[in-house]
Amino acid sequence: MRALARSSWFVATALVVSCLAGCSTPRPPPPDHTRAPNQYKPHLLYLLPSPHARLYVEVDAVEGCGPKDAALEKLRGFLSQYCAKPDGIDIVRSDVIPIKAARGIAPRALARTYINGPQDATAAPPAFMYVLYYDFGLSRNFQAENILHRGARTMPVRRRHNSKPYAETYLYPAIYFNTRFSFGMAMNEILLHETGHLLGLVDRQGDARSGHCLNRGCQMNTHLQYFRQFRWLPGRNQSALCTECVAELGDRATQPPLPNARYVGSVLVRAETDYHVLTLPDRLALVVGSLTDRDCAEFATAMRPEKPDPADDGRWFLYCIVKDDVLKEPAKLGAIATRFNDDPLYAVRRGGQKVFLDACSRRYRALGQNPDIVETLRPKILKPE
Numbered sequence: 001m002r003a004l005a006r007s008s009w010f011v012a013t014a015l016v017v018s019c020l021a022g023c024s025t026p027r028p029p030p031p032d033h034t035r036a037p038n039q040y041k042p043h044l045l046y047l048l049p050s051p052h053a054r055l056y057v058e059v060d061a062v063e064g065c066g067p068k069d070a071a072l073e074k075l076r077g078f079l080s081q082y083c084a085k086p087d088g089i090d091i092v093r094s095d096v097i098p099i100k101a102a103r104g105i106a107p108r109a110l111a112r113t114y115i116n117g118p119q120d121a122t123a124a125p126p127a128f129m130y131v132l133y134y135d136f137g138l139s140r141n142f143q144a145e146n147i148l149h150r151g152a153r154t155m156p157v158r159r160r161h162n163s164k165p166y167a168e169t170y171l172y173p174a175i176y177f178n179t180r181f182s183f184g185m186a187m188n189e190i191l192l193h194e195t196g197h198l199l200g201l202v203d204r205q206g207d208a209r210s211g212h213c214l215n216r217g218c219q220m221n222t223h224l225q226y227f228r229q230f231r232w233l234p235g236r237n238q239s240a241l242c243t244e245c246v247a248e249l250g251d252r253a254t255q256p257p258l259p260n261a262r263y264v265g266s267v268l269v270r271a272e273t274d275y276h277v278l279t280l281p282d283r284l285a286l287v288v289g290s291l292t293d294r295d296c297a298e299f300a301t302a303m304r305p306e307k308p309d310p311a312d313d314g315r316w317f318l319y320c321i322v323k324d325d326v327l328k329e330p331a332k333l334g335a336i337a338t339r340f341n342d343d344p345l346y347a348v349r350r351g352g353q354k355v356f357l358d359a360c361s362r363r364y365r366a367l368g369q370n371p372d373i374v375e376t377l378r379p380k381i382l383k384p385e
């Protein structure tokens with residue numbers, strides 16, 4: 001199922017791709033590095049019928065870690081209850097990842113390697129949700145320093161002694177389910193808890209703390225008591241959300257659809273003036289100029305490592321592609337570069353200008369044109385390190 005061929009388009013434009021490693025500096029990241037900005041609401045793509053009237057859930061699993069059918073049926077029931085998807089919800093088992101291939105590879109690197117995205121290209125594009133079942137003991141990389149549990153959005157980055165199953169909505173919504181965590185107990189309930197995070201729970205003032213519900217017995221109850229809370233849950237009825245959590249989802253259902261975000265295949269795309277931000281696990285791309293669905297497909301292909309690197313864990317990378325039509329108007333380059341300073345994502349604010357100017361410069365050279373305009377802009381725009 002994996003598309004191995006890299007298109008000639010990407011090879012050609014690889015010349016204008018620049019890359020910035022996010023966490024490679026010894027300086028501690030600023031606080032918002034680990035938190036989603038308020039306006040970052042990809043969960044609305046799951047909850048609302050627009051822009052996606054359908055939801056496609058891809059479930060990958062390392063060999064021996066895959067969920068039972070009953071778990072996926074419960075997931076379907078939960079999503080059907082709260083996601084307004086008139087054209088349906090598909091939950092698709094995809095890759096079974098060989099143990100050998102998963103050894104020492106961090107979950108997000110595995111995700112990038114095995115994400116396929118929706119396979120029915122003829123249908124209207126659905127919202128996309130990714131679930132990876134893996135074995136932390138197998139994937140553990142002792143060089144890795146930390147892991148982010150996004151479900152609790154205020155929780156600091158911490159060392160990974162063990163890894164709870166966790167959901168990330170920032171940067172890229174996905175569930176990473178370490179099947180070793182609960183010794184096989186309460187697996188269905190844990191899956192629904194993490195899915196609740198992907199739907200935006202819990203984000204209210206009352207009865208909530210650190211992204212979790214304080215109501216005893218609620219599916220979204222505090223993560224710190226995770227296992228203790230869940231041990232009595234197996235066997236309960238489908239929905240174990242408390243009335244406040246249900247009401248919170250109900251509030252979201254009345255919100256307007258996101259005007260500038262959507263999924264194209266597996267890629268989460270956000271449109272801004274003059275540029276788009278494309279997101280995959282630990283990878284972002286700025287596409288400056290007009291964006292096509294093909295650009296998104298080629299980004300996903302290009303980010304799929306031929307051979308995942310065990311050291312590739314917890315670092316994000318930012319790429320930039322500049323379309324040739326943008327380069328025809330060099331007078332506008334400065335204004336475009338300045339816009340990155342106001343992007344909601346820290347990654348873009350920190351690295352956007354540099355990767356953009358690098359990409360412009362390389363592309364001008366590739367076209368046989370003089371990149372002086374970019375070099376003139378560089379000292380005016382870039383902040384000192």
Ligand SMILES: [Zn+2]
Pocket residue numbers: 151152193194197212222223
């Ligand atoms: Zn949680």
Ligand SMILES: [Zn+2]
Pocket residue numbers: 213214215218219220221241242243244245246
């Ligand atoms: Zn609750």
